[in-house]
Amino acid sequence: MSSAIGNQAVVVGAGIGGLAAARALADSFERVVVVERDTLPPDPVQRAGTPQAKHAHVLLAGGQRALSDAFPGFEDDLVRSGAVPLKVDLDTRRERPGYDPFPRRDFGWLVYSMSRPLIEFVLRTRVQQLANVTLRDRCRAVAAEVAPDGTTIAAVRCATADGQGETIPADILVDSTGSGRLTLDVLRRLGGVPEQTAIEVDVGYATAVFAVPGAASDWKSVMTFPDVPTSTRGALLLPLESNRWMVTAIGRFGDKPPGDRLGFLAFAAELRTPTIFDAIERAEWVGGVQRFAFPASVRRHFERLESFPRGLLPFGDAICCFNPVYGQGMSVAAQEACRLRELLAARAGDSDPLAGLGPAFFNEAQVLIETPWTMAASLDFAYPQTGGQRPKDLASTLAFGRALMRLAAHDPAVHELTLEVLHLLKPLSVYRDPELVRRVFATFDA
Numbered sequence: 001m002s003s004a005i006g007n008q009a010v011v012v013g014a015g016i017g018g019l020a021a022a023r024a025l026a027d028s029f030e031r032v033v034v035v036e037r038d039t040l041p042p043d044p045v046q047r048a049g050t051p052q053a054k055h056a057h058v059l060l061a062g063g064q065r066a067l068s069d070a071f072p073g074f075e076d077d078l079v080r081s082g083a084v085p086l087k088v089d090l091d092t093r094r095e096r097p098g099y100d101p102f103p104r105r106d107f108g109w110l111v112y113s114m115s116r117p118l119i120e121f122v123l124r125t126r127v128q129q130l131a132n133v134t135l136r137d138r139c140r141a142v143a144a145e146v147a148p149d150g151t152t153i154a155a156v157r158c159a160t161a162d163g164q165g166e167t168i169p170a171d172i173l174v175d176s177t178g179s180g181r182l183t184l185d186v187l188r189r190l191g192g193v194p195e196q197t198a199i200e201v202d203v204g205y206a207t208a209v210f211a212v213p214g215a216a217s218d219w220k221s222v223m224t225f226p227d228v229p230t231s232t233r234g235a236l237l238l239p240l241e242s243n244r245w246m247v248t249a250i251g252r253f254g255d256k257p258p259g260d261r262l263g264f265l266a267f268a269a270e271l272r273t274p275t276i277f278d279a280i281e282r283a284e285w286v287g288g289v290q291r292f293a294f295p296a297s298v299r300r301h302f303e304r305l306e307s308f309p310r311g312l313l314p315f316g317d318a319i320c321c322f323n324p325v326y327g328q329g330m331s332v333a334a335q336e337a338c339r340l341r342e343l344l345a346a347r348a349g350d351s352d353p354l355a356g357l358g359p360a361f362f363n364e365a366q367v368l369i370e371t372p373w374t375m376a377a378s379l380d381f382a383y384p385q386t387g388g389q390r391p392k393d394l395a396s397t398l399a400f401g402r403a404l405m406r407l408a409a410h411d412p413a414v415h416e417l418t419l420e421v422l423h424l425l426k427p428l429s430v431y432r433d434p435e436l437v438r439r440v441f442a443t444f445d446a
């Protein structure tokens, strides 16, 4: 550990973003304090501050590799805690219109399936092992305090469980609250909130957990995609630790999955294929049905602001909150943490390493966000009901995507490339390769 950059970094929020950010900061600050409003449980269980954790959380390979870089042995930790290894794209039955299932091939790479509380528990345990990081739960950040110069963050004011309250000094304050409220409050006080882009997707989730029945199947996980744009119904069946399945049913606009067992089953029975319904119809329920409403994806353009408070860094969902159906948020947060760590290391020798850190980080984050955001946007706007600024080339992008899938179904190398983009291992720009474009266009005539 070196203290090249500052004495104390404070991270607000011990979700995936906050934990990953704490790891990134630990190399460059004497101390890192993570404050979390919830009581942090000693086990992988739900907590109030992350209600989304009751629903399926897919950790893409891009996020998994970023977390493994930050915490060597992370994948082994997941498996030891009960996560289920899945061979991409062999163990998952992906059902797309025209391909029920999409060809299943073994590309030799593994992802892991587990509950979101388990991912967080493994990360939290690793962060707790870092000598210079302290996790303080039942400590709710109320406001960021600005130094007398009016442009530098000095501390964060917190409400603590004993009712006394505390002001914690911070050379850098990372806002991993999910909402970004601390950052937006400061920017409002200082006179400029960022522009934002929103895509009104109006998605509804309903999730139930089942004991895995004895009968064997030739898959470990199932994804059933809707027939866009005529249907919005899709579902995901994931294996969890402790021999359970989590089934998340997804709908949009006027067709959201209901919150009772009978309604949940009826919704599943009307999916495009019977695979998930057949799997759960007679399975034993573990608990009831949980619902979640997600109105809009939101991307905040901090990079467009002319100036930004020194020592303040919004992070993860506070910068960009993705439509959850594509499973991108945790992975982008993990990748942001890798970039932050590299940025801090590169600045360690500078006379003022924190000068301009915010804008430099936002530029890096924008590059990471571009692929998942653009990919999700074109799929979301395929529904005419989706609100927001439609890309001008939407029709041709969607046609290209359909043709690319046709090619991927026949060609294992193209199939693997599409998975690498989907899992955030490669940028969307790889699809501009002239030879690939020629082959994709050739399928239009086939």
Ligand SMILES: Cc1cc2nc3c(=O)[nH]c(=O)nc-3n(C[C@H](O)[C@H](O)[C@H](O)COP(=O)(O)OP(=O)(O)OC[C@H]3O[C@@H](n4cnc5c(N)ncnc54)[C@H](O)[C@@H]3O)c2cc1C
Pocket: 012, 013, 014, 015, 016, 017, 018, 035, 036, 037, 038, 048, 049, 050, 052, 055, 056, 057, 058, 059, 060, 139, 140, 141, 142, 176, 177, 178, 205, 292, 294, 315, 316, 317, 318, 324, 325, 326, 327, 328, 329, 330, 331, 332, 333
């Ligand atoms: C329904 C749903 C399903 C999703 N599925 C996936 C998926 O499959 N794959 C994927 O990668 N992503 C998924 N996501 C997104 C994912 O949950 C987030 O992107 C990810 O958790 C990173 O978020 P974060 O750390 O920025 O915020 P969060 O994980 O939401 O954490 C914020 C933390 O800050 C704490 N906090 C908030 N305010 C304060 C305060 N004032 N003081 C102290 N603590 C505070 C909260 O208690 C919480 O612990 C899904 C999201 C939703 C809504």
